[in-house]
Amino acid sequence: MKEKLLIGGYTRQTSQGIYQMLFDTQSTTISNIKLAVPLQGPTYFAVSNDDVLYSIIQDGEQGGIAAYDINADFQFLGSALQPKDSPAYVEIAEQKQLVFSANFHTGIVTIHKINPDKTLTITDQIQLTGHSVKAEQEASHPHMAHLAPDDQLIVCDYGTDKISTYQLNDDGQAHLQAEFQAPAGSAPRHLVFNPQNPQLAYCICELSSQVLVLNYLNGQFSLVQAYNLLPANYLGENTAAAIRISADGQYLYTSNRGHNSIVSFRIAADGQKLEHLQTIKTQGDFPRDFSLDPSGQFILVPHQKSNDVSILRRNLDSGQLTFVNNEATVPEGTCLKFFK
Template sequence: MLFKGVIHHMQENVLIGGYTKQTSQGIYQLQFNSQTAQLTPAKLAVKLQGPTYFAVSNEHILYTVVQDGEQGGLAAYDMKNNFAYLGSALQPKNSPAYVEVSDKRQLVFSANFHTGIVTIHQIQADKTLAITDQIQLTGHSIRPEQEESHPHMAHLAPDGNLVICDYGSDKVFTYSIDDAGKATKMGEFTAPAGSAPRHLVFNPQHPDIAYCICELASIVLVLNYHDGQFEQLQSYPLLPDNYNEDNTAAAIRISADGQFLYTSNRGHNSIVSFKVSASGQSLEHLQTIKTQGDFPRDFDFDLTGQYLLVPHQKSNDVTIFKRNLETGYLTFINNDTQVPEGTCIVFY
């Protein structure tokens, strides 16, 4: 079992950002104490418009989604130098919904829900971004929200291929990425009609198994993966049978040991967890626990893996759960900390 013995990281840094439609001014920095399970009050770290998603490189460069007037894209900040602004890679129209850093490849990927474009950027010597390729997706599906392609994730698979979840077309695409940062299509998987694949994680113990959360159907799919091709093995519901109100599934995370899978529901306002089978190929429902806040879009484990923190987009607070490393069970600790409009959380 991982995380046995001495747990370091007593004082952990956390960034939480989101929409800036009401009271939020950008990305907030907090400290989390993994011994007392307490968060410090939020301090504004970066003032900017609409940082709904961001990622941190190993060199502590923050790459965040940003909206700048009529343009949207990614901005880079040096966290070691008091979040000094380094530069932006902007394009016309709305900002992306997702960003991911590959330190190994020195690439940054963004997925633009609004324009259907996935952009590949190379990290330059000065840590700013240069666009190397763009993938314009096309397609649609059966629901009114799926009138065109809406990529919601561009995630590097363990084998180095780029996996794109397209909410709009119910497709999961795979592309190979060459050393120059150019993409070549390898395959496409079709999820159940109207399900809207949103995010996906690979099992750290079984790189040939992935779990895909589908936003509109509120399900999680277990997928087999081989050489750029996905195949569905199982599907599991994220809502109780008797729940008939609006819900959109959002984030999915897997524990470092590959034994437990966690998902979030917006509307039902819950975290649904599963025990992962030894083969990784099936799931067993473990727990559905209310987050005691409104609209939990993103969540993540702290650095020790002993806690799970959930910001809320609508109730403007952060819920702290204690996580049992042996059983995977979550226990509510508190939601005393205020952070406005939170849709993304990153520990570092």
């Protein structure tokens, strides 16, 4: 089977934007790599069910989200821009026809409505404030704006160690409902909900290199347990990055930048306990993002600094990963998405 995917990232060196390619699950090769969207700094993006690409974009002194029609050879549809730097995260809420962005630099979470022509109109902005205990946490730095299974907006704030819950009305406006204080200096980055138990979530913390297991009820988070992502004898620098959960809710996968590894856990039947399954080196430098392929049999890992993509085979029964190859070259990759 040949699966289509996109990889984007920084454009500080050789990258020119977002690249399109094919992954062949039989030969375990990546081919037909070509530039799909030339643009500045597409470090994160999302693809809608209508085959519209919504990407972070930096346009001179403005940053925001731009829309492209994949079926029309990535035709530019329009953009929603704001002053200063571009966001760090973008997500599509299909059922609500909203797009969320989180701006690490300005502390602003923006909510956009998807218009009939697939362009975006800003409906609300949340200006976050505060700080925490580490030098990198001198201000609010939201790193994720995610729709929970109960249709509430969840914001992970690296800068304040807070995970906030907002109620969303039909007009795309948000109202703060609750705040969870994560351990000081942990820097919550991204989280995923358990697809088999929506009252459980797993949050990766960038600065503490931990995963938090969280109970979630009526918009309120509570801490169950924290799990370390680094070997006890590792003394080098590291920042935790991406987190993914298998469709069956049985396995959790996370990435380390510095240690350059994928750490996997088996999730207990009650969803509240994690058993360390494996730590596998990605054979590249700085795995900021990774994705399970549509079949669930592979994990693909782009590397921001070594400019390659690692293919890991995944055993569906055990969750174990095996390194296959890293022969494909894609520059400065920080985001990978499969699409139809």
